[in-house]
Amino acid sequence: MTIAHIQGEEYTIEYEPSSHTVAFRGTVRLQSSDEYAPITELLQTAHSEANTTGQLTLDFRQLQFLNSSGISMISKFVISGRKQDRVPLRVMGNQEIYWQQKSLANLQKLWPKVVIEIL
Amino acid sequence: MTNTVVTYGYWEELEAVPSLGHYSMSLDAHHLVQFWRRCSLSSNFWSRYMALWVPTPPAPGHLRREAMEHLLSYLLNELFENCAKFSGGPFQRINYAAWIQAEGMVFELTNQIVPAAQAPFATLIEELLTSDLDELYFQRLEASAESNASGSGLGYLTLMKDYGIRFGFRFSPLTSESITVGVQAHVALKEL
Numbered sequence: 001m002t003i004a005h006i007q008g009e010e011y012t013i014e015y016e017p018s019s020h021t022v023a024f025r026g027t028v029r030l031q032s033s034d035e036y037a038p039i040t041e042l043l044q045t046a047h048s049e050a051n052t053t054g055q056l057t058l059d060f061r062q063l064q065f066l067n068s069s070g071i072s073m074i075s076k077f078v079i080s081g082r083k084q085d086r087v088p089l090r091v092m093g094n095q096e097i098y099w100q101q102k103s104l105a106n107l108q109k110l111w112p113k114v115v116i117e118i119l
Numbered sequence: 120m121t122n123t124v125v126t127y128g129y130w131e132e133l134e135a136v137p138s139l140g141h142y143s144m145s146l147d148a149h150h151l152v153q154f155w156r157r158c159s160l161s162s163n164f165w166s167r168y169m170a171l172w173v174p175t176p177p178a179p180g181h182l183r184r185e186a187m188e189h190l191l192s193y194l195l196n197e198l199f200e201n202c203a204k205f206s207g208g209p210f211q212r213i214n215y216a217a218w219i220q221a222e223g224m225v226f227e228l229t230n231q232i233v234p235a236a237q238a239p240f241a242t243l244i245e246e247l248l249t250s251d252l253d254e255l256y257f258q259r260l261e262a263s264a265e266s267n268a269s270g271s272g273l274g275y276l277t278l279m280k281d282y283g284i285r286f287g288f289r290f291s292p293l294t295s296e297s298i299t300v301g302v303q304a305h306v307a308l309k310e311l
């Protein structure tokens with residue numbers, strides 16, 4: 001069985017295999033890239049399970065805060081997705097959350113196949 | 120060891136500048152490391168506190184209060200995290216200070232490092248202050264994706280590139296074993 005859920009003190013990260021979506025909620029401000037490793041693993045699992053004809057969705061609409069180490073982790077995941085070029089990525093953001101307005105577009109610059117929907 | 124104070128970037132002598140309000144707080148770096156959430160907690164408190172200086176609605180062309188609160192929380196969390204991660208040597212004191220001015224806010228965080236840590240940090244600062252930020256940002260990410268290196272090195276870059284925050288840095292020798300690092304972040308009330 002794949003791990004589908006990471007529960008932290010101030011956040012949850014949930015992988016829903018049926019819709020190929022990983023949803024982030026709360027505040028993710030972990031201390032080091034080691035602490036981010038389980039999240040990367042979850043993302044890689046979701047990526048490997050997505051159909052090549054479909055897409056993988058990262059849902060950030062309820063992610064209030066992410067620190068720069070977290071931005072780095074997500075960016076590296078996007079770069080690895082680009083290198084494998086197996087499944088396109090969709091990123092869902094929230095217009096009301098300021099960091100997303102400011103920083104999510106960087107992901108598309110890393111890989112033009114990233115589709116960003118800020119609602 | 121050098122006895123001189125070295126300053127980089129946008130540094131202001133804030134005691135000499137008129138301000139509408141001044142705040143400060145003193146912390147122990149070990150205590151932030153011990154409970155990492157203290158970084159986030161401190162940044163959330165001060166971001167909410169300081170954002171109340173922004174009237175609703177804001178002056179034309181200025182950031183809205185909620186946006187300012189968000190920006191400050193991201194900024195201060197990065198600065199507290201850096202103080203927690205990179206303090207070194209016999210002294211572990213962190214000082215937080217903030218000033219509200221007519222056109223912006225200034226935050227100054229200080230921590231101590233061992234003298235040997237000054238040169239590599241200074242090299243990095245010079246790179247940040249002289250490079251094309253967009254280029255440096257993507258270059259860093261591609262390089263760290265290759266190397267699997269642990270430190271991500273995106274903190275100041277995101278703050279400068281995505282939020283237009285201006286930084287100043289200062290190294291002041293404290294004892295033969297310790298140097299005080301000051302980081303000043305200048306945040307404009309205007310939306311950039």
Ligand SMILES: Nc1ncnc2c1ncn2[C@@H]1O[C@H](COP(=O)(O)OP(=O)(O)OP(=O)(O)O)[C@@H](O)[C@H]1O
Pocket residue numbers: 068069072197201202205206230232240243270271272273274275276300302
């Ligand atoms: N307060 C500080 N005292 C000593 N060294 C510092 C301090 N702040 C930053 N540095 C040095 O500057 C580097 C860059 O800092 P920056 O915040 O940009 O990245 P990071 O902390 O390594 O990673 P990230 O912030 O993305 O998690 C750090 O790796 C560290 O070597």
Ligand SMILES: [Mg+2]
Pocket residue numbers: 068197200201274275
């Ligand atoms: Mg940092």
